[in-house]
Amino acid sequence: MTLSQLRTFALVVRLGSLRAAAKELGISEPAVSAAVAALRAELGDPLFVRAGGGIEFTPGGRRLAAHAEEIVGLADQARREVAETVLASTSLRVAATVDFSEHAADALLNAFTRRLPDCQVDLTVSEGAELADALVRRTADVVLGPRPAGGELDAVPFLRYQRIVVAAPDYPLADPAEVWRHVWLTGPAGLEELSEEGRWVSRQAVWPDLVRFPSETDAVAAARAGDGVTPALGHVVRADLRSGALVRIAVPGTPVQGLWYATVLGRGRASGPARALQEFVTTPTATAAMLAPPGVTPHVPRRPPVHVALWS
Structure with a gap:
């Protein structure tokens, strides 16, 4: 063999x-x-x-x-680790869901590589349902997003978030209970089935009509323009809510409380850099970097991660 x-x-x-x-x-x-x-x-x-x-x-x-x-x-x-020994550097392959990649991955990985400047990070964007498979097939060392389904995985929760439903202040919605019959604007992933917001929507009597945009930022912009409602991350639209550009719709069951996890292979099979990132994501430094408004976190140049879309 x-x-x-x-x-x-x-x-x-x-x-x-x-x-x-x-x-x-x-x-x-x-x-x-x-x-x-x-x-x-x-x-x-x-x-x-x-x-x-x-x-x-x-x-x-x-x-x-x-x-x-x-x-x-x-x-x-083994080949990669031997090559790293020869080159006196380390590499880390990270897979993340679209929402985490868009809103938090760059800030997190910039902060992480400031601590480990010799670590080269490659980031791939994946569907939540594919995260466990990426670990098992060892195409990723650590995955970030909802907790993957599967055994012998070590998942550490590191960031709690809230999803709220928002729309333009003049959006024609008389009764929040009717929101399910309106157009929902989302990022390219739609509503991830493994996420808390995905589970919440799946429990409703009516599945909303989803219109997917290239990014959640685009979906929020469309909601701001009055094209529909969007299940946005609360901390991302905080400024829009304060300025009145968006208003929150009091949909029963919201805000939806979610958790992002850093997951690696269990039973001691994770690489050293993967464990280092998994430990780092729970630190105050990492949390501050991920939640800071754009442009606030100091930027230290590093080799940028490689973004590879895995949509089929």
Whole structure:
């Protein structure tokens, strides 16, 4: 059993076909078949069978897939850590939800890298439902956002927030109870199902009509212009509420209290930089940086994180 065979099989499982795995790896489909055949012969298990125009994995195949993902992730991590030793630097891969990335990630990571100036941080933007998978597959060292679903993860709460429903002062809404029948303006993620606000909305009798914008900032601007209502972060729209550009709608159940978590792999499998960030996010310095109005936190130049949108 080789690392190459495991990497190939893990990709077959993730993509659901040999052809797609071959295309992703840039090799021929027979080469993928040969790698899987070698695993079948060594393990004495067919791993998958053809079914309904696709493939269906055996119990042994599903178990191998779980181990293969972790083994491949460990190998990639080992290569990276050895390279870091040679270069005398460290790197940290952070995955965050869109709302956290937009409103708090840059300030947090700027403050963190002022403490660890040799740490190079790469930030990817992900859906909340993908955070646990990013850790298990080791494509991220630490994830920031709602608490991921899954076992053997170490999640530390670090920032409490409130979602309130706001609109322009002249927005035509006579009864707050009718807000569910109006247009709701959101960022590109809509309402994350793992977040408290997502759970709150899912408990309502009517799911509102969502109009998604490239950012929550754009959604707030549209609400300010009278185009609908938006479930905004309370501290983000505080200035608008004070100036009267927006008003809060007293929707039952609001403000929705939420928590953001810093999550790493449990059982001692997290990297040193991941643990360092997880500890840092709970400090007063980190909290002050994340909640400060734009332009207030002193900026110290650092290598900017790489933002990669993972929307499908």
